[in-house]
Amino acid sequence: MSAVGDLIGSARVVVCCGPGGVGKTTTAAALGLAAARSGRRVVVITVDPARRLGEALGLVDGLGPDPTRVDIDAGDAGGSAGGELWAMMLDPEVELERVVRSHAVRPGQADEALSNPFTRSIGTSLGGTQEYMATEAVYRLSTDERFDLVVVDTPPSDRALEVIEAPDVLVRFLDHQVFKLLMGTGGRVTRLLSAATQPLLKAVGRVIGTGVLDDVVRFLRSFTGMEHSFRERAVAVRRLWRDGSTAFVLVTAPRPDTVAESRRFAEQLWSAGIGVDLVIANRCSPAVDGVDVASARARAADAEGDARRAWEYVAWCAEVHAAESVVLEGDGPTVEGAPLVRVDRLATDVHDLSTLASVAAALTS
Amino acid sequence: MLLVLGKGGVGRTVAAAVIARAAAVDGLRVLVIGLDGRRTLTELCRGSDVTVRMVSAGSALEDYLLDQGFGGFARRLAESGIIEVVGAAAPGIHDLVVLGKVKQFANEGRWDLIVVDAPAAGHATSMLTSVDGLLGIVDGGPIREQAVAVRAMLRDPVRSAAVLVTLPETTPVSESLELAAITRDPVGVAVAAGIVSAVEPVLDLPPMTALGSGRAAKGVAPARAALERGLSTAEVTRESISRFVDGLGAPVARLPRLPVAGVDAEDAALLAGILRAGGLA
Secondary structure, three states, rough: OOOOHHHHHHHEEEEEEEOOOHHHHHHHHHHHHHHOOOOOEEEEEOOOOOOOOHHHHOOOOOOOOEEEEEOOOOOOOOOOOOOOOEEEEEEEEHHHHHHHHOOOOOOHHHHHHHHHHHHHHHHHHOOHHHHHHHHHHHHHHHHOOOOOEEEOOOHHHHHHHHHHHHHHHHHHHOOOOHHHHHOOOHHHHHHHHHHHHHHHHHHHHHHHHHHHHHHHHHHHHHHOOHHHHHHHHHHHHHHHOOOOOEEEEEEEEEOOHHHHHHHHHHHHHHHOOOOOOEEEEEEEOOOOOOOOOHHHHHHHHHHHHHHHHHHHHHHHHHHHHHHHHHHOOOOOEEEOEEEEEEOOOOOOOOOHHHHHHHHHHHHOO | EEEOOOOOOHHHHHHHHHHHHHHHOOOOOEEEEEOOOHHHHHHOOOOOOOOEEEEOOOHHHHHHHHOOOOOHHHHHHHHHHHHHHHHOOOOHHHHHHHHHHHHHHHOOOOOOOOEEOOOOHHHHHHHHHHHHHHHHHHHOOOOHHHHHHHHHHHHHOOOOOOEEOOOOOHHHHHHHHHHHHHHHHHHOOOEEEEEEEEOOOOOOOOOOOOOOOOHOOOOHHHHHHHHHHHHHHHOOOHHHHHHHHHHHHOOOEEOOOOOOOOOOHHHHHHHHHHHHHHOOO
């Protein structure tokens, strides 16, 4: 069986990550489709603000915050062998509401927290919140009995790391003195600290206006009592990312800067205690078998008119392929212990289920 | 100031460097600003008269606090972690200080042209709309003044304009046109031009062009396959470019895909020459 086939046949969670513009979303959808066709019940979740997944899956109405079943028997996508494919898009606002409701410790608390004008803007625009909501959603899906595989499409690498680290950031924030100060917990020690830090708050008020600060304090206080439950969840998510049944697929492209960024990202993941299981070099230019640049150029020189232009084009293709091979084979995006799978670029881009099926076939061949 | 916008992977950074280099060759004093912290931009501008600066949210915020007279306080603020809370208090504040820094460069008067390599699409629009969002939340103080000034700069078609970059493919063109619409409204930045990057040599050949026979038949079958692929790519390319040209409502230049894996400074200089000549025919 192929490296990709092995991976999607056994993992519980597959995280597709890598630099922007390498085709992560399409790869995630294609992996999901391949797994569903091999009989697994798969849900693909995209956390990327770019909303391409629905299009690639042929869902005309786009994706919602709840998993939608994709009809994988449609068109020439191939048989499903009892598998199912579902897809959803992260909606940070909806997810925030779910999180708040599930963590609330007293009646009415969720409504109170959600009615704060601040809560809405925080779910959509606060840096880090979206990433945290993504981890919550992935965790929820991984414990959902309807699915036996969750495929995650992450934002470009620098932001993807924020998704992975979101639980740790939350725990750090909950433990932070400033948070405790604003929450008004911690008794005498905090009050002492509070005296010391008051000028800080005043300064902050001067910068952003005191009204905003009051809103924040009210916002944070409406969450009182939920910290414990948030912390427990953060620990569980942290464990999930590092679980043996969670696989990380690094998607890259045969370009030097992209490969360099992928290597850096793999190193950052490694320092976070996460290993890459598979590297996919996406959208490679196909080889012209048995024809190299020099021979194609020689043929062009010997020919005339249309034939000459045709051979010049063939030489161009061979040249691009050779240049990409140097990038992939030289220093390469290779990660120790992770197989490298090359996927050729399609002549048309992926916009429906049958073109997606071609990608799935290329991935698993 | 030119904002170069596009989804990740469409060649946005290359386009920003090529525009900057082309303008520098024309004798303009050009500053190009990178917002994503990658070194690519610096490498692509090597050997030209273009000045490259990187602006990051963290350093911009510290600079901003220093400018506001918070002095050594800025460091303490950063260390206390309260910056994060400020960020939470006023979502978009990081984006605002970054744009504020760009505005500061614009006001220096040292530059004839400032090219900004914006972050990838989704992130760029949230960055640009965050100024409005911030104005809805912050009731007063220097941040509000800053937001008002940045918004005025973005919305002044004399001072600011956007260049939309796309690949000659179906989905990227659709996304780029959506991005252009958002750039005009609600962001309010005028769209000055479009760039189609990485255009493959467009084949305009009969599909059954004779490639050789007899002794010359060697390699013909794979060459034929490459040719057929090229022809279907050319079809998508033509269709995508004409849709982009029709939909953008601004002049569009085309830049070729060079037969290399990655564009380097030399390639960027070559592309700048092509851009100065108006792009590919």
